[in-house]
Amino acid sequence: MCIQPLRRKLTAVRFAVVAFVVAVTVAPAVAATPPVLRLNLKLQTLGGKPILGQTTRAVVAALGRPTSRTQGPRRARFTYGPAGAWSALVLFRRQGSTLRSWSVVLADRRLREATLGTPLQLPPRRLQSRLVSELGMRVVKPYRCGTTCRGDVAIRGSQLRVGFGRVDRRPRYLVLYDSR
């Protein structure tokens, strides 16, 4: 007589346990995977918003709250993603009375660029030649490996530059910065 309600209760408990396990295991995995950043080097935008020369507030509005931030009176740094696998760093310096972004470093190999596709998956010398041929940039410092592997190109008609390379065993990076 009492078996049917007991079975229903047992099924409900099982369902609740399964739902809990799924929530605990899947949710952090989803949260830990940051969205793919979309860069446009022609327009100097990240996620469709201007990224250089912006206030800290504007950067938060464009990219969201950073995972960690260090802010002093003259400089600030926003880090997106966990320390060991960050996807973006935004560096600020004081201009006049406000902190403004002057450099953005991108290190997620899934990064999408409007013209180049996935630049951090290209061999560095190939990336350099495509920055020149497809985006009309000028080589400032040809890519080479010394104590570190690095190349720099300049965006014509502006003070902006793009650096790219890798630090020994670390992932490749691309940095868009104001050279003034």
Next chain:
Amino acid sequence: MKIIRLVIVSLALCAVHGSAATFAATSPATPCVAKDTQNLTPTTRAPDWYVPGVTGPCQVDKSATPIVTPTTAYWVYFSAFSPSDAFRTVPYNADYSARDCEVNFRTCGQYIISYAWAFWYSCSGRGLSGYDVARNIRYWADRARANGPNWRVYTWTEAGGYPYGCAFSLYAVS
């Protein structure tokens, strides 16, 4: 014949004396950090002959002695190498940072480039240990002492503020 012998002996003695003088500047047998304001090629590792705490400057400028001896203080950010970020400090503070790096490689960079994690990430990415970095900092601190009171140890990032180079050299303040 005697005169020829005397000439040969004196030439040999001169040669021995000359090589000993060169040895004094470079060999671990009589090591010291010489004054050198010209060759400031940055390094990520100190030379093999340099032994921290043992190899000191050949001659220290007494006026460089600090009035106070603080425990580790933050290195000073300066923009002389813009668009790179650069950080400099006085030799005795560099010694404290070196000690920090020997004790905890993951945190010592906080005082040097205001970013402990990036310091460790870049330096260890170049295959350097906390000991290697500390030894290199001490070497450059001794070179600053040898050069005089207006010399500072400095370190910097690549253009755009990334990555940190983990190399050190000297900078003369006016």
